[in-house]
Amino acid sequence: MRILLQRVDHASVSVGGDTISAIGAGLCAFVGVGKEDTEEDGAYLADKLLNLRIFPDENGKFDRSVTDIRGEILVISQFTLHADTRKGRRPSFTDAAGPDEAETLYLDFVDKLRGAGGPTVRTGTFQAYMKVSLVNDGPVTLLLDSAEPRRKR
Numbered sequence: 001m002r003i004l005l006q007r008v009d010h011a012s013v014s015v016g017g018d019t020i021s022a023i024g025a026g027l028c029a030f031v032g033v034g035k036e037d038t039e040e041d042g043a044y045l046a047d048k049l050l051n052l053r054i055f056p057d058e059n060g061k062f063d064r065s066v067t068d069i070r071g072e073i074l075v076i077s078q079f080t081l082h083a084d085t086r087k088g089r090r091p092s093f094t095d096a097a098g099p100d101e102a103e104t105l106y107l108d109f110v111d112k113l114r115g116a117g118g119p120t121v122r123t124g125t126f127q128a129y130m131k132v133s134l135v136n137d138g139p140v141t142l143l144l145d146s147a148e149p150r151r152k153r
Helices: 039-051 101-115
Strands: 004-017 020-023 026-032 062-064 072-077 121-122 130-145
Touching: 004 039, 004 072, 020 072, 020 121, 039 101, 039 130, 072 101, 072 130, 101 121
Parallel strands: 026 072, 072 121
Antiparallel strands: 004 020, 004 026, 004 130
């Protein structure tokens, strides 16, 4: 599972011209589910996202999490995070999970965030054509990958 995470001043998502979700200060998480992903991947990344210290303290140091600042989270499904662009000019999405499996793991990830009892969590619409608007704060943008802990350093 991969997450492109952006610290935001505010963010919103619309479908068909209607805003369906919006947040204030917090995190916008674009979530891509891969073929090999499991519920454990979602649990690992939910914990990482909720506790990652990327918000400034009174000295401007990255020392607070989205939970600490009582921020909000907007979660957007993003299968293109599993694009393979090594060959040719058209990306391949063979590493992305199929829609049914991806939706199940995506919703489980969202449930884990909500079940933590911390930040308000809002979402886009799975498999919909969405327009996402955000103001990146910092800018701070990070790529989280649940496979990272399994890789040798």
